[in-house]
Amino acid sequence: MSDDQPVAMLVExxxxxxxxxxxxxxxxxxxxxxxxxxxxxxSPRLSSTVR
Structure with missing residues (x-):
């Protein structure tokens, strides 16, 4: 399996x-x-920016 195959499968x-x-x-x-x-x-202090 190439590196791109999992991504292609997920997108599909x-x-x-x-x-x-x-x-x-x-x-x-x-x-x-x-x-x-x-x-x-x-970190907990960054959690509001990760949402």
């Missing part, structure tokens, strides 16, 4: 389910927020 699934990819509440925003929290880059 999001599109097929009618999800917005970008913008407020979009897939990209949700993935970014999730990634920040998992990496512990969002």
């Amino acid at each position: 699934r999001a599109r097929s389910e009618g999800l917005q990819l970008t913008g407020q509440g979009g897939l990209l925003q949700q993935l970014t927020k999730s990634r920040l929290w998992r990496r512990n880059l969002a």
Whole structure:
């Protein structure tokens, strides 16, 4: 599996389910927020800016 395949599969699934990819509440925003929290880059004092 190439590095691009998981991303392509995720985008394909999001599109097929009618999800917005970008913008407020979009897939990209949700993935970014999730990634920040998992990496512990969002401290409690920054949580209001990560929403």
